[in-house]
Amino acid sequence: MTPDKCSQIEALLGREVLGLSDAERLRLEQHIEHCPGCLADLTLARLVRETIQSASHALTENARTRAIDMAISGAGTLRMPTTTKRRTLFGLAAAASLTVAAAAALLLFAREPRPTPAARRLPAPVATPAEQPAHVEGWLESTGVEQRTFAHASVQLSPTTRVQFDAEQTTLILDHGQVSVRVDVSKGRPFHVRTHNFRVEVLGTQFTVTPKTVQVLHGHLQVFSLTGELLARDLSAGETFSFAAPGDVSAPDKNPASARLWLMRARGALSRGNTKSARGLIERAERAFPHRGELAEAATLRAEAALLERDPKSAVRLYLVVAAQYADLPAGENAAFAAARLAARTEPARERELLKRYLGRYPRGRFAAETRLRLAELGEL
Amino acid sequence: MSALVHSSHVQQKPESTRDSEGHPAALIDGCRRGERAALAQLFRVETPFLERVLFRIVGPSSDLEDLLQVTLEHAVRAFPAFRGEASARTWLTRIAVRTALHHIKHPAQKRRVSLSVIEGGRSPISNSRPQHEAEARSRLRLVYEHLAELDAKQRTAFVLFQVEGRPMDEVAALMDSNLSTTKSRVMWARRKLFARLGRDPRTRGWLTESAGEVP
Numbered sequence: 107m108t109p110d111k112c113s114q115i116e117a118l119l120g121r122e123v124l125g126l127s128d129a130e131r132l133r134l135e136q137h138i139e140h141c142p143g144c145l146a147d148l149t150l151a152r153l154v155r156e157t158i159q160s161a162s163h164a165l166t167e168n169a170r171t172r173a174i175d176m177a178i179s180g181a182g183t184l185r186m187p188t189t190t191k192r193r194t195l196f197g198l199a200a201a202a203s204l205t206v207a208a209a210a211a212l213l214l215f216a217r218e219p220r221p222t223p224a225a226r227r228l229p230a231p232v233a234t235p236a237e238q239p240a241h242v243e244g245w246l247e248s249t250g251v252e253q254r255t256f257a258h259a260s261v262q263l264s265p266t267t268r269v270q271f272d273a274e275q276t277t278l279i280l281d282h283g284q285v286s287v288r289v290d291v292s293k294g295r296p297f298h299v300r301t302h303n304f305r306v307e308v309l310g311t312q313f314t315v316t317p318k319t320v321q322v323l324h325g326h327l328q329v330f331s332l333t334g335e336l337l338a339r340d341l342s343a344g345e346t347f348s349f350a351a352p353g354d355v356s357a358p359d360k361n362p363a364s365a366r367l368w369l370m371r372a373r374g375a376l377s378r379g380n381t382k383s384a385r386g387l388i389e390r391a392e393r394a395f396p397h398r399g400e401l402a403e404a405a406t407l408r409a410e411a412a413l414l415e416r417d418p419k420s421a422v423r424l425y426l427v428v429a430a431q432y433a434d435l436p437a438g439e440n441a442a443f444a445a446a447r448l449a450a451r452t453e454p455a456r457e458r459e460l461l462k463r464y465l466g467r468y469p470r471g472r473f474a475a476e477t478r479l480r481l482a483e484l485g486e487l
Numbered sequence: 488m489s490a491l492v493h494s495s496h497v498q499q500k501p502e503s504t505r506d507s508e509g510h511p512a513a514l515i516d517g518c519r520r521g522e523r524a525a526l527a528q529l530f531r532v533e534t535p536f537l538e539r540v541l542f543r544i545v546g547p548s549s550d551l552e553d554l555l556q557v558t559l560e561h562a563v564r565a566f567p568a569f570r571g572e573a574s575a576r577t578w579l580t581r582i583a584v585r586t587a588l589h590h591i592k593h594p595a596q597k598r599r600v601s602l603s604v605i606e607g608g609r610s611p612i613s614n615s616r617p618q619h620e621a622e623a624r625s626r627l628r629l630v631y632e633h634l635a636e637l638d639a640k641q642r643t644a645f646v647l648f649q650v651e652g653r654p655m656d657e658v659a660a661l662m663d664s665n666l667s668t669t670k671s672r673v674m675w676a677r678r679k680l681f682a683r684l685g686r687d688p689r690t691r692g693w694l695t696e697s698a699g700e701v702p
Contacts, residue, residue, distance in 0.1 A: 161627050177530070177557075178563060377590075479625075
């Protein structure tokens with residue numbers, strides 16, 4: 107039999123992952139006995155495969171749930187009609203509306219000074235009757251997820267939600283269920299959602315209401331009691347208002363997840379390489395009553411932002427701050443090791459010191475074995 | 488609190504047909520209609536597979552959760568147009584592959600230093616012995632360091648074929664490409680990757696260790 111050429115064997119090497127017949131395996135074995143190049147390729151192919159396959163990819167259950175929840179909530183508010191054609195038309199119409207709205211906003215801002223936040227909360231002029239949509243008679247009950255437009259608000263009704271719309275007052279009355287509302291800011295008119303417990307007033311924002319809670323996704327809004335008493339003055343994105351019980355509606359519930367939400371957005375911005383936006387989001391997280399773990403994460407993200415901006419020296423400095431302030435948290439340990447690894451590139455003389463410092467502080471740490479290996483390579487152990 | 492906690496499970500019709508992964512047609516129909524409970528139920532089953540594909544293409548990265556979220560968001564928006572010609576898993580995998588491909592092609596990723604070793608909570612290597620774990624982690628880092636130097640499409644095709652063990656025609660379908668282009672991408676990825684690994688002094692130890700085991 108004529109010995110195979112390396113090019114013929116390459117095809118077999120490629121298919122090895124899917125399994126070879128006995129004859130093909132024999133050809134392969136005969137060839138690599140005399141061909142060190144193909145033997146090395148085969149070895150590397152297997153090693154690469156095994157290395158990647160043996161690595162655990164699993165996210166924590168919390169992370170997985172969060173991703174699913176965020177995806178459904180985030181994408182659900184932007185649900186598209188059912189056919190591609192409709193989606194395209196909708197997209198074109200939306201793009202056109204946005205362009206017109208942007209042009210109008212530009213003209214408006216060019217002529218008038220920007221209103222203060224307080225001014226923006228004042229009720230806007232009442233719309234002319236011609237602009238008002240037809241009044242929705244009676245109660246509307248959804249069976250599945252339904253998308254509706256009430257005046258200048260796009261509303262997604264969750265299954266088994268019961269609502270009624272009062273066109274004169276631009277008020278959506280929620281009996282039970284959940285509504286996700288997106289109010290068109292360009293109209294400059296307020297929109298209200300009323301439940302049995304409270305009334306929400308907004309100018310332009312995106313939020314979700316149940317009979318007892320309001321969660322703000324974008325923008326700001328105010329919550330009033332049914333008697334007109336102000337319950338939440340300025341609820342902003344990421345915050346949740348919860349109606350506790352009749353007579354106990356004194357303060358809005360600052361959602362403990364809001365700092366986490368900002369941090370998640372900051373991570374997203376960093377992954378897109380947008381460090382400026384990430385810094386803004388980190389600042390918002392720091393203002394949203396974060397707990398210590400979230401503060402540590404915020405500080406770590408600052409270090410990552412510096413790294414993205416090709417400023418490894420600042421990144422090392424910031425990691426060391428995290429390592430010092432949060433030494434008892436996983437973020438502190440991560441930062442201590444990250445600083446040492448980065449120092450290998452920026453200040454090689456300091457790498458040993460930082461590796462030893464890590465090992466001294468975390469002798470049984472997650473990176474202890476790796477640190478010892480590196481120190482051995484540097485001739486320190 | 489998570490909205491999913493409030494979601495009730497989808498009522499499945501007993502007579503409903505199932506796709507090749509065993510998802511009832513009623514569940515898929517619910518997803519098409521944008522029902523949260525149906526979407527959550529499907530995603531709970533499919534996310535481990537999507538995570539695996541994303542991880543293997545992108546490598547150890549703190550962006551994995553974000554990528555999974557982006558994949559699922561695209562899926563929620565595109566579900567009304569899902570015709571059911573492929574199984575839901577294949578369709579979702581295709582979205583995951585596109586998301587991963589976009590991620591590794593994005594210039595911001597090239598500037599980013601791999602911080603695989605500091606990502607939160609758990610080690611990407613499942614072996615329990617610390618010494619072995621550190622070695623495996625450094626091997627993984629090394630492999631992705633060289634994979635990162637390949638063209639994004641070549642790298643993706645290589646991972647799907649060589650690591651995931653998917654047939655070439657399936658890889659082509661997942662990447663919206665034709666068979667010959669995909670074959671060529673895998674071949675060039677192999678050549679370039681092995682040439683790079685072969686030149687890297689850090690891989691010599693591997694080859695020596697594995698010399699007696701091949702084939």
